[in-house]
Amino acid sequence: MMVMVVRDQSSQPQDITAGVPQGSIIGPTIFISFISDLLSTIRQSHECTTVGSWADVSLNGTSENQQQEAETDQDQDLDQRDVPERGSCPNGWFYFNYFSSCYRFVPDTQTWIEAELSCQQLATGGHLASIHWKEQNHFIELLLKAEQSNNHVWIGLSDRHKEGTFLWTDGSLSDFTNWHLGEPDNYKGRENCVVINSEKWNDVPCTGKSPFICSYKPHDW
Structure with a gap:
């Protein structure tokens, strides 16, 4: 499933029910047509960016997978720091x-x-x-x-x-x-x-x- 992130170029919220008579009941056909027109309007008035397949995203914008990779890299760095080194010792020490x-x-x-x-x-x-x-x-x-x-x-x-x-x-x-x-x-x-x-x-x-x-x-x- 692809996720589409929409960046709004305007600062004003859009009324998605504009053009629909108040109190009217929207049937399936009219609703589908309405959604199609709405998506077309969004595509024309917003910048759309495809960001890939679905993933849980934290509030700071980092995916769960990215966080796990960062933690793994950190653990590997710690392990590398723990590996004994020869330092100033002679060979074999x-x-x-x-x-x-x-x-x-x-x-x-x-x-x-x-x-x-x-x-x-x-x-x-x-x-x-x-x-x-x-x-x-x-x-x-x-x-x-x-x-x-x-x-x-x-x-x-x-x-x-x-x-x-x-x-x-x-x-x-x-x-x-x-x-x-x-x-x-x-x-x-x-x-x-x-x-x-x-x-x-x-x-x-x-x-x-x-x-x-x-x-x-x-x-x-």
């Missing part, structure tokens, strides 16, 4: 600008302490990653997805030195957590090291082997 740190996913499976030592060897000032904000936690999850990792991954948190007191290997404060429901539970008294999976954390035995994620600050390189 990704930059998190809010914390000015570089991150690297290592797919080799190692014990927690082996993974920490590997991070120290990969970069000066390197450690298993520490996490201090929700956005940082989300960034690491995006990085793991980019690396197509669906496994539990070591991060630098543990309570190896004192049960229940979790510390980061880089010495930073333990000021943010994102545990799975019911964790940490120190199952059978032997879970002291922490992994991340789907943005949630879990304590597991430190002797298990998992891939890991390292981090360091670029000025320490």
Whole structure:
């Protein structure tokens, strides 16, 4: 169905019943003729513009489809801003600008302490990653997805030195957590090291082997 938008060139409203005797009853034939004449008059005295097929239109003149497309574009822009970038980090590392740190996913499976030592060897000032904000936690999850990792991954948190007191290997404060429901539970008294999976954390035995994620600050390189 085509919609015709009529732009009135005059400022005065037109009497569509002009020429019809007051109080008269308009029969079907006369009514059709009257409508035909009315449309002819409108075409001659107005500017008509065909605007395409029918669509719901908001008061600001934007169609519902256009609004949805704009929202989709905005979502895509947000997604693009969330994608990890290499920034000033070396090849194989990704930059998190809010914390000015570089991150690297290592797919080799190692014990927690082996993974920490590997991070120290990969970069000066390197450690298993520490996490201090929700956005940082989300960034690491995006990085793991980019690396197509669906496994539990070591991060630098543990309570190896004192049960229940979790510390980061880089010495930073333990000021943010994102545990799975019911964790940490120190199952059978032997879970002291922490992994991340789907943005949630879990304590597991430190002797298990998992891939890991390292981090360091670029000025320490």
